[in-house]
Amino acid sequence: MLSKIKYGVAAVLILLFFSSTLSAAKLKVGDQAPQLIGKKAIGRGILKLSNLKREVGYEKDAQGRFVEVRGKYVLKIKKNIVVLNFFSTTCIPCIREIPTYNRVAKYFEQEAVKLIYVNVDAYATPQILKKFIIRRKIETPMMLPNQREAMRKYDVRSLPRMVIINAQGKVEKILIGFSENLEQELMDMISALLKAGQQ
Numbered sequence: 769m770l771s772k773i774k775y776g777v778a779a780v781l782i783l784l785f786f787s788s789t790l791s792a793a794k795l796k797v798g799d800q801a802p803q804l805i806g807k808k809a810i811g812r813g814i815l816k817l818s819n820l821k822r823e824v825g826y827e828k829d830a831q832g833r834f835v836e837v838r839g840k841y842v843l844k845i846k847k848n849i850v851v852l853n854f855f856s857t858t859c860i861p862c863i864r865e866i867p868t869y870n871r872v873a874k875y876f877e878q879e880a881v882k883l884i885y886v887n888v889d890a891y892a893t894p895q896i897l898k899k900f901i902i903r904r905k906i907e908t909p910m911m912l913p914n915q916r917e918a919m920r921k922y923d924v925r926s927l928p929r930m931v932i933i934n935a936q937g938k939v940e941k942i943l944i945g946f947s948e949n950l951e952q953e954l955m956d957m958i959s960a961l962l963k964a965g966q967q
Contacts, residue, residue, distance in 0.1 A: 806913030
């Protein structure tokens with residue numbers, strides 16, 4: 769009997785701990801975007817949000833040659849707008865958004881914009897996801913982070929959910945639920961952020 773009480777108390781304490789950590793992670797517009805990291809769904813390597821937000825390269829001239837100053841190439845840091853699309857293969861509205869997300873990614877592919885999927889499937893294996901990506905013609909990268917951590921950090925309680933991160937690395941907008949006007953909404957928001965960054 770005493771051991772049952774101990775287990776009961778332990779269970780309550782664990783639930784209280786997890787509920788307090790989940791409620792503490794209320795993501796808001798204006799917050800610094802929490803770091804995310806995960807394997808690529810297709811191909812080798814890791815996707816890191818910090819690398820998507822900032823790309824480091826070298827300055828090039830009009831002819832495409834590297835610019836040199838005092839014998840050294842000039843470093844160029846590009847700050848990107850990032851759209852995180854929290855996604856599950858079992859979410860029907862998420863699947864309906866795929867063609868729209870592909871078109872928006874294609875439209876902004878030459879700009880300082882990165883659109884990626886963040887997979888939060890609890891049980892999808894990399895093999896299942898690879899087949900799904902090919903069958904559904906997903907054209908943007910998909911990150912496979914620690915599902916629980918990603919959902920906690922970004923306060924994901926339902927899908928679809930998109931988080932737009934501005935060039936300063938802050939949450940600009942959180943889109944929750946399916947929208948028939950998603951393409952225009954994303955185009956307008958991203959265009960406005962790009963325009964603001966040029967001023």
